[in-house]
Amino acid sequence: MNKDIEVYNDxxxxxxxxxxxxxxxxxxxxxxxAENKIWHGHPVWFLDGNPIVGYxxxxxxxxxxxxxxxxxxEVTLQKEGSFKAAQFRYTSMEQINxxxxxxxxxxxxxxxxxxxxxxxxxxxxxxxK
Numbered sequence: 001m002n003k004d005i006e007v008y009n010d011x012x013x014x015x016x017x018x019x020x021x022x023x024x025x026x027x028x029x030x031x032x033x034a035e036n037k038i039w040h041g042h043p044v045w046f047l048d049g050n051p052i053v054g055y056x057x058x059x060x061x062x063x064x065x066x067x068x069x070x071x072x073x074e075v076t077l078q079k080e081g082s083f084k085a086a087q088f089r090y091t092s093m094e095q096i097n098x099x100x101x102x103x104x105x106x107x108x109x110x111x112x113x114x115x116x117x118x119x120x121x122x123x124x125x126x127x128x129k
Contacts, residue, residue: 001028002036005043012057019062019090023055026098030105050116050128052108061091064101067115071127072107076100084113 001024009020020043027045028036034045034052044054055064069077069086077086088104090096112128 002038002043004038005036008038008043012062015092016057016062018093019096020055020057022093022096023062023064023090023101026096026101027053027105030102031109047109047112048116050112050114052112053105058089061089064088064090066104066108068108068111068113069104071111071113072104074100074104074107077104083115 005024009017009024012020024036024043027034031045031047031052034047035049036043036045038044039046039051039054042054042056045052051067053064053066055062057063063080065080065085065087066072066077068084070079070084072086074086077088079085080087114126114128117126
């Protein structure tokens with residue numbers, strides 16, 4: 001894993017650090033081919049340059065964000081923003097369901113919208129997969 005992500009995780013409070021570490025381990029385990037780095041200040045994983053999944057510290061916990069998550073047909077993921085992103089927010093380790101997380105990560109590989117070229121397309125998203 002990228003050292004900058006380790007630094008990001010280490011900056012969190014103890015419960016949030018545990019959540020971040022667990023999320024980064026699970027994401028890296030289930031998306032081993034994904035590039036990972038700090039992007040816009042937060043850990044993000046990319047497939048072929050396209051952002052797939054990431055997490056960030058919010059005021060009330062850790063937000064796990066799937067850029068194409070609204071297309072996953074998952075009731076536990078909440079709509080985020082005006083494009084196709086969906087999120088889950090964690091406030092404790094007990095909320096991490098690794099079975100759900102594995103399923104979401106597999107869907108993130110199979111279902112992708114082209115965020116990499118959204119600026120070039122003037123805010124228009126096209127489905128990649």
